[in-house]
Amino acid sequence: MTTLHDPTIRSFASDNYSGVHPEVLAALAAANDGHQIAYGEDLYTERLQHVFARHFGDDAQAFPVFNGTGANVTGLQSMLPRWGAVVAASTAHINVDEGGAPEKVAGIKILNVPTDDGKLTPELVDREAWGWGDEHRAQPLVVSITQSTELGTLYTPDEIRALADHAHARGMRLHLDGARLSNAAAALDLPIRAFTLDAGVDVVSAGGTKNGALAAEAIVVLDPAASAGLPFLRKLNMQLSSKMRFVSAQLIALYEDDLYLRNARHANAMAARLRSAVEGGLADGSIVGVRFSQPTQANGVFAILPDGVADRLRESFRFYDWDASKNEVRWMCSFDTTESDVDAFVAELSRLTRG
Ligand SMILES: Cc1ncc(COP(=O)(O)O)c(C=O)c1O
Secondary structure: OOOOOOOOOOEOOOOOOOOOOHHHHHHHHHOOOOOOOOOOOOHHHHHHHHHHHHHHOOOOEEEEEOOHHHHHHHHHHHHOOOOEEEEEEOOOHHHHOOOOHHHHOOOOEEEEEOOOOOOOOHHHHHOOOOOOOOOOOOEEEEEEEEOOOOOOOOOOHHHHHHHHHHHHHOOOEEEEEEOOHHHHHHHHOOOHHHHOHHHOOOEEEEOOHHHOOOOOEEEEEOOHHHOOOHHHHHHHOOOOOOOHHHHHHHHHHHHOOOHHHHHHHHHHHHHHHHHHHHHHHHHHOOOOOOEEOOOOOOOEEEEEOOOOHHHHHOOOOEOEEEEHHHOEEEEEOOOOOOHHHHHHHHHHHHHHHHO
């Protein structure tokens, strides 16, 4: 097969636009020869349990899956009875970007709460965490948070601990969507366990794809009492890989040593470079009329652009509108974003905002 696309075309649309990290590709090749037992009884999936035990504790059980929606939906389903509901930020991926799969596939009601920055607090949880025992209300039994959030913001370990304590005191469980878990670890400069296991999280969706894998995520159960039936639910939800060794090998490549951190640190650094270059441009007048709508704490930059600039900038670089009614856009950096990608983007932004 010949290459069909032009690799010099760069974008700031999504960390999913990037390719596969060469060390992940090498891991796939290393796992490739010969035969291994299918459906997860292979040596790579066994090794992955040990790798994840270092990040999530000795009791952690990892269930590799193909994608983040599958991890979230299946993990949450294992935490809830038929009548259960999940309290989540209104911007949560499970609420707005999973095609209704939590509702349609898992039968879960999502009780969503508006936030300023994509982060729940105990007070915000309480807006929807009520009505236990009322048969007319879906029962709020899980709180789901995202780390780093869909708005590029971060929870501190103390903030997560406060949410876990609050949820547990009400008989609820805490789920963490960690599609960008590595970006959070890199930004906080903390081990993953500091804001998951040690902060009281019960079940995690551990990301791989956005940080250099091909198609690899995992549901990681930190407290076995918080989840039931996962092997069956994963199959029912069509997330059981027959050749699981290749999903596990990708996650081993990322999480066994420090590839997850190297990639995430780089993506975060590129977002910081982008933000500070735009701030510098605003200060010296080479960029005009741009405002930031969120702090840049991980690998996403959220900005409000002058009228018409987004579409003209998109002629050179793809990126998504976040809230078109406000001219708000999202610029994402990934493990393979380069300094020259950022510099070229900022130069074009400068040209367009002055013109
Ligand atoms: C916060 C969050 N969770 C989960 C996902 C996973 O989605 P997918 O099913 O596309 O892998 C994404 C991807 O955009 C995400 O941003």
